[in-house]
Amino acid sequence: MFKQYFKIILRNWKKNKIYTVINIVGLAIAFSITLLISNHVITEWTMDKFHSNAGNIYRITNQYLESKEWESLTAYLIGPYAKQEIPGIVNYTRIMPSNSYGIKNNETEEYIPIPKSLFIDENFFQMFDFPIIQGKIDSTVLNWIIVTQNYAKQHFGDQNPIDKTVFIKDLDSEKDHGCVARIVAVIEDLPANSSIQSDIFIDSRVISKNRDILYWGCCSSYTYLQLASTADISVIERMIPQMIEKNNSYLKANEYRCQLQPLTDIYFHSNHLHPEAILRGQISLSLLLYGIILLILFLALGNYIMIKTAQINKNITRMGIQKCFGADNRTIRLQLSLEIGIHTLCALLLSFALAYVLHPYIIEILSPEHPYRFHLSFQKFAGFLLLVFFAMFLTGFVLHLYTHRRLNHNGLKQAIQPAPRYKDIKKILTIVQITIFSALLFCATAVSRQMNYMQHMDLGFNQENILYFYWPDNEFRYETLKQKLQHYPAILNASNGYPLPCYERAESISIPNQPEKTIKARIILGDADYIDTYQIQLQEGRCLKKYNYPIDLKEFARIRPNHIREAIVNQSLVKALQLEHPLETILNLWDHEYPLKIVGVVDDFQYFPLYKYTEPAIIMYEFPQISSTMIIHYQTGEFQNVYRYIRTMFQEKFPNTLFKCEEYNFSELYGKDIAVVKLIILFALITILIGGMGIFAFSTFMVESKTREVALRKVNGATEWQIMQLFNQQFFARVLLACFIGLPVAYYASKEWLKGFAYKVEIHAGLFIFVFLTSVFVVLAITTWQTRKAARQNPIDTLKTE
16 A cells, blocks of 8 residues: 555655755755754753753852942852851852963963863853763862863873873963963863863962952852842842942941852843853844744745645546545545655755754854854753654645545545635745744844944044054053054054943042032043044043053052042043033042043043943043053054064063954954844745745746637737736735735834834835845745746647646
8 A cells, every 4th residue: 555655655756856856845845954953942941951950050240339230240259158157158269251362282382261161160160060071070180171172082082181281371461471281081072062162171279379359349250149049149248338338448338239040041131241251142033933933844844735735636637536436534544644754755865964063053053152063962952853743733634625625525526626716725835924024024124234334334533444453561561552553554552541442330420519410421542642542532522641651550549538530521521521621620530639631622432332321421541540552553454464563562571471462343342233133134035945945836836727728818919018917916916915914014023123223224214125125025026937937838749748
């Protein structure tokens, strides 16, 4: 029996090769995209949940009430003090990120930067389940190192890495001459669903030699606490500020607040925190990916149903004859199920190959900061197969129901007659496909316009041909350095200060004797050449005065009573304080006496990413904080020469220090939104591909079913154009209905996404017209190709065979 079924299926495949290929390729594309996206989404939603103590581990986040901004970095000393003084804390561990360290195997080599390195406490592996597969941590060994399997294989090959010594050094510090460290253990490669990612874990005692991190005000580490199951989280959150006030003399409990963030919430619920070394995701992007899976699957299955129903209509006479010779509904159903199963199996095999090939490209879009290898656990694989089985079961159910109604409703005579137009499922699916296509095209165009607008928006400062680099000069001789830089012909200007964009916290600013005029303003450190280097427009006044160098660093940064500092303010600050004549106005910084005198006013410039509006800002130089960053503006086309000049000068001065040079990085600032744009464009293209194949197949079936009608019309004098116009009118009406449904939904979704930006494009009527015309063009281009072939055939030949 099955042999006969296979013969019928193979005969159908030979007769309908194009439709078979469309069916299998369409399903394979949908399955491969579903496999890749579901694998990534499941990875995100299971982030950090594999730890056995995950439900009892929390990370400390803190907020200084004056700034109202939350931080995930805490004082290094909080962990041990909290465990000792606060009941309910079972254990603690600290993670200190450092991208400035380098490593080498022997003294003759050069240090190689290790960007994925973390300093940890010894008890780190007691709290987190990262299995040690070789060696062990020995607290008597000073400066130990633990590496992953992948790192050990890359750097030591088949050799045993245990007890091998390496040299590590802070490449940003001239004072650090390096130290010897010993590899004591190897752990499994960290799983993709861990928010903590590193290749090397280093004994925290290496960095704790730096006395600065032992200062309560130095926020240098991520502190994790393991709580008892009976611990009251709210009580511990109140006790931590009290414990800090008890052990230091300057921070008061009422000025500081902390929250304990569950380990399993860190990945999706950290957007209120400053950028950090711990991985974080975006829940809205994850939900978008779920929606994309459903859309792609629906399109592919809709295509499949549309083509199969057309084939069923074409083969309904054969099925009727089978029933006349004794075949029952079970036989017809089994034959159809077998064909669907073979299609599904072929599509699955092709989808696995496609997924393996496409994984690096998809993961580069979805997770550029955390690329990982394509790997399917048993649970993920079983879940994917279950999803495919359920989708194809529903598809088969619809096709079985359709076949059953055609064969059993009103007898065989009615079965072999064409189905009523109002019951034609193919037309409904065509409208749904065009609706999805038009909606995705609208969203893709809207988000692309927004990213293009952001990329070319006037930020109020020049970000082109700007470089900034770290210069660790403890003698603070930046004026001498600036003179050397400006002496190079390709360098137009140089400055010392904070690079833009910057994320400095807001400080309290007021006008003396007018306490009602108190606002928050961002302090941006920049010297006398800062405005000229960034080409910020000075509206009135002058730049900051230049200082005679060298100057004493401690004296420069010290708060001196009644000493008035110069400051340049932006227009937002002038408006916020309602200053009619801002020049020479005296302002107070903070609550104590720290007077500033306004010497210049500049246009607003976007020192924040474009998610937020410009806020009041002050550019000043005499400040308790200092900057070790040099900013230069160079001539167009001279990047390589300027880079080599700066690097040579840096290496002559600091031969054992890592040289870091950066530019304004648009992709880093807006990485998540760029990923959204790429995803929507990618899946719009996939929609065009899958939907185009479906429309192509449907239009082919429609033309084949109407060859006799076309021939008769040509015999009666109809032209090719009239025949194509007649067929295309039907598809034009469907495009019109699809756009009427899809475009309002796409408009709402685009408006919701744009709400995340302070500066955004407007969605005009022209976008609706563009999407509608594009949809009409794509659909009619596909259908016209098929109808033109039918219209050009000789009607005599057609009527002979029909």
